[in-house]
Amino acid sequence: MSKHDCLFCKILNGDIPADIVYESPTAVAFRDINPQAPTHVLIIPRKHISTINDIEVADHAIVGSLYDAARDIAKKEGFSGEGYRAVMNCNKAAGQTVFHIHLHLLGGRQFTWPPG
Amino acid sequence: MSKHDCLFCKILNGDIPADIVYESPTAVAFRDINPQAPTHVLIIPRKHISTINDIEVADHAIVGSLYDAARDIAKKEGFSGEGYRAVMNCNKAAGQTVFHIHLHLLGGRQFTWPPG
Numbered sequence: 001m002s003k004h005d006c007l008f009c010k011i012l013n014g015d016i017p018a019d020i021v022y023e024s025p026t027a028v029a030f031r032d033i034n035p036q037a038p039t040h041v042l043i044i045p046r047k048h049i050s051t052i053n054d055i056e057v058a059d060h061a062i063v064g065s066l067y068d069a070a071r072d073i074a075k076k077e078g079f080s081g082e083g084y085r086a087v088m089n090c091n092k093a094a095g096q097t098v099f100h101i102h103l104h105l106l107g108g109r110q111f112t113w114p115p116g
Numbered sequence: 117m118s119k120h121d122c123l124f125c126k127i128l129n130g131d132i133p134a135d136i137v138y139e140s141p142t143a144v145a146f147r148d149i150n151p152q153a154p155t156h157v158l159i160i161p162r163k164h165i166s167t168i169n170d171i172e173v174a175d176h177a178i179v180g181s182l183y184d185a186a187r188d189i190a191k192k193e194g195f196s197g198e199g200y201r202a203v204m205n206c207n208k209a210a211g212q213t214v215f216h217i218h219l220h221l222l223g224g225r226q227f228t229w230p231p232g
Binding site for chain 1: 152184199201229
């Protein structure tokens with residue numbers, strides 16, 4: 001899928017609405033439409049990167065910046081001390097359905113192990 | 117916990133053994149002693165960073181490099197196409213027990229949703 005057909009690129013472009021909760025020069029976060037925790041947001045890079053397999057060395061700082069978003073959102077939503085889980089799925093076995101990398105930030109409840 | 121008491125820093129220093137599967141200038145990965153999938157490795161930065169809440173802007177490229185390890189290990193273990201899940205827990209609600217950030221890479225099976 002090219003970035004022109006990408007659902008998340010369309011959200012970034014404002015072509016599809018989303019409940020955006022965070023924006024930085026490199027990342028945007030919005031609420032998952034099928035939340036699995038009291039807070040469940042998807043943190044995405046502004047750059048279209050399809051899967052973890054496609055992350056290049058030049059993207060490392062961008063990928064790291066997704067965790068800035070996680071920390072800031074966790075603090076704002078009041079669970080940074082209590083804790084939270086950050087998950088990135090790659091391809092079908094993990095359930096990736098949108099091929100623009102996204103860090104799932106889940107917080108506001110206890111999490112079990114294994115992680116799915 | 118300071119880095120001097122940190123289990124993962126002791127593994128990095130060679131003071132405690134681990135089944136190391138990957139090494140780069142910024143990251144090391146070793147097999148989880150309580151695996152939750154056919155492949156379950158912990159990818160850690162060489163730099164001691166306690167939790168996601170402690171990641172600084174200067175650490176972004178290091179954190180991004182953990183995904184290089186994930187991709188390379190997934191390729192080597194034969195499930196990069198099929199897919200895999202990468203999870204980072206922060207603090208108690210998510211089950212973080214070692215306070216040196218670690219990316220759980222799980223592969224070799226199907227994963228369910230929610231992720232714990």
